[in-house]
Amino acid sequence: MLKTRVIPCLDVKDGRVVKGVNFVNLRDAGDPVECAIAYDAAGADELCFLDITASHEERGLLFDAVQRTAEACFMPLTVGGGVRTLDDIRNLLLAGADKASIMTAAVHDRDFVRRGAEKFGSQCIVVAIDAKNVAAGRWEIFTHGGRRPTGIDAVEYAKEVTALGAGEILLTSMDRDGAKSGFDIELTRTIADAVSIPVIASGGVGTLEHLVEGVRDGHASAVLAASIFHFGEFTIGGAKDYMAKAGLPMRLDRPAF
């Protein structure tokens, strides 16, 4: 049976993890490789890096971080943030990322999704959607960290990028992001039910029950969270045990070596 994935997301700036991971004693909590190894050992099902480097010149530091992580951790790695061209995707995949997450570039040029999927395969194209509730049952895509409206309907957009070859959707509710009040379940379910590809729910997790709700009620295939894991509030293992007890299929493997 396919398991529900739990994906911790790390913000990376100039090749360093911002805020770090505080649930284990790391020599260097800002080192992406050390953080990735800690999450690998904790049972994370995938790992996500969100690059928040401001200048394009510093991208080399990100590629170096991705490469060192891929050499040390044998788990799927998604990298997003500033992915604008086919070369950006190629460089991430060559550094060792398994999937590239694209957001603003796809909003401005829908065909970028199709070109990326044709060139590298749908399995490595994640489309990130930042959505805000603008009316009952209606959500709009926002860019620039939720500050800039686009007028694009999130559900229609999700269907469109699916048809263009996206392999997965990373859906963040900008109303809930950082609020710790739970995922926007109606948004998650509306989009998950509207598309044939997996949806990762993101934005708003404050409790372990929120993770369960995202999958059971929101129909997400995976849940992504950052702060609740980084600060040791909850462990990945604790989250997966909780979700398993709630009846969700989880990977609770003991190491085979």
Add this chain to the structure above:
Amino acid sequence: MNVAIIDYGSGNLHSAAKAFERAARESGIDAAISVTADAEAVRRADRVVLPGVGAFADCRRGLLEIEGMAEALEDAVRKGGAPFLGICVGMQLLAERGLEHGDTPGLGWIGGAVVPIQPSDPKLKIPHMGWNNLDLNRPHPVLEGIATGRDGLNAYFVHSYHLLASNPDDVIATTEYGGPLTAMVGRDTIVGVQFHPEKSQSMGLRLISNFLRWRP
């Protein structure tokens, strides 16, 4: 032992090579792992690994574009008996034909075709993406120490097509996703896995180490 991971332009093989190096080191196997596009290196290899991501037809084209590679594979594996591991599309290429983007011939080492996943439950998402356990049809040395079945270990899958083998004896393991999907095939010195051992954490490293130790 020389292990050749065939590089035919299908994705980054650096982390795959690192996984093989780690598995060899952890199980004390003296192995030289090389990522190569050289047919002669494949012909001389003690073990051959064919990875692959993307579409069947593209991968097939990339493989055939390397001069002498098809013959080298025949010589090393089918005539020479070198153990062979196909991964993801590298496993699918073992089939007689693939139906992704047209009808493309494969290596034909395993009878059958690569067909779209059609789960009985239409709510199930395509691709089949994430961690799933294996259901064993028959034991195989490459799965030694890897628990299968409902409470068994999980492997990382990401695919929209799977190999429907014409001979059920060639199917070593399946995985359940609205019906059984082919997860592992094998015959003689050949095995192929639909999942990604190089992305399957300790389960994958164990499988790679089993493959390196396997003496068919």
